[in-house]
Amino acid sequence: MLRLQDNQGRTFPYLRLSVTDLCNFRCNYCLPDGCEEHHHKESxxxxxxxxxVTAFARLGVEKVRITGGEPTLRHEFNSIVTTIKQIPGIQTVAMTTNGYKMDQRIESWLEAGVDAINVSVDSLDARGFETITGHNRLQETLSGIDKGFELGMTGFKVNAVLMRGHNADQLPDFLNWIKEQPITLRFIELMQTGDNQDFFNQHHLEGSTVRDQLLESGWVRVARHKSAGPAQEYFHPDYRGRIGLITPYSPDFCEDCNRLRVNSLGKLQLCLFGDQGYDLRHLLQNDEQQPELISRIQNFLQLKQDKHFLQNGYTGGTATLAQIGG
Structure with missing residues (x-):
């Protein structure tokens, strides 16, 4: 069987696929001035x-996460989900969303075939949420999560970018929220990108500050599934939910990398913070190009480095996370 393996011996069962670089939120850590430049119509x-995705599935990819920008801004979003879901070999279709109109739309997402949802909730305080995102939409996101549970979802992953001065003091509120709900709350270290240097310097906080509080309170780290994302997860017997930490500045962060990215224009990104993408779009024009497409993906993978260089302040070609979905 064909499979994706790089020169470090890492295998890649997980593809993050951006379907648009357009986003309608104005998160202070990503697009504080809104999405002024995008290629939405050329996606x-x-x-x-x-x-x-058929080519990646033939190479052993089992899980596809649909990202953006905000992926649900694609009017064909549900068709994209259904199409990917029907490809042989794909076991899980996940999505990441900012929660926009989630309470109204989640039922259609699940009917289309979404298996798992990651949604951003950077603060449980309505005013804090609006300060971070530029939108007073916390309640519709929380209502969307509640509706998902009513429709039979067994768990959500909720992303919160950890930021000094915005939500770093809200761990007790988040823990209280997940005590009786099967939510995996993931705190993500604020990452430096090409245009947020000053913001990063002011608000970055190491994820170890949360980890230490968890360990002191009886939380225990759990083993990571082969197709899982980069989070280190922790559980506590008194809580239905879990906590995940994504700490890209830790020295061993890249050792277990298991995911590749393709942006909305069809460029393969070997790393979120790599210098460039490798164009695949010209090999997506007919089904007969599959052998060449598969070969090209395998060849490009051999260029993947063993780590990123974020710790040195090098962010590669990533100006904003909306370019490729984080």
Missing amino acids: LTVDEIRRL
């Missing part, structure tokens, strides 16, 4: 997405 078509 991969549904047929191009089908051919792309």
Whole structure:
């Protein structure tokens, strides 16, 4: 069987696929001035997405996460989900969303075939949420999560970018929220990008500050599944929910890398903070190109480095996380 393996021996069962670089939020850590530049109308078509994911599935990819920007701004979003879901070998179709109109739309997402949802909730305080995101939409996001549970979802992952001066003091509120709900709350270290240097310097906080509080309170780290994301997860017997920490500045962060990224224009990104993407779109125009597409993906993978260089202040070609979905 074909599979994706790099020169470090890492295998890649997980693809993060951006379907648009357009976002309608103005998060202070990503797009504080809004999405002024985007290529939404030039995004991969549904047929191009089908051919792309088919090739990755033949190479052993089992899980696809649909990202953006905000992926649900694609009017074909549900068709994209259904198309990917039907590709042989794909076991899980996940999505990441900012929660926009989630309370109204989640039922259609699940009907289309979404298996797992990551949603951003950077603060449980309505005023704090609006300060961070530029939108007074906390309640519709929380209502969307509640509706998901009513519709039979067994768990959500909720992302919160950890930031000094915004939500670093809200751990007790978050813990109280997940005590009786099967939510995996993931604190993500604020990452430096090409245009947020000053913000990063002011608000970055190491994830170890949360980890230490958890360990002191009886939380225990759990083993990581092969197709899971980069979070280190912790559980506590008194809580239904879990806590995950994504700490890209830790020295061993890249050792277990298991995911590749393709942006909305069809460029393979070997690392979120790599210098460039490798164009695949010209090989997505008909089904007969599959052998060449598969070969090209395998060859490009051999260029993947063993680590990123964020700790040195090097952010590669990533100006904002909306470019490729984080």
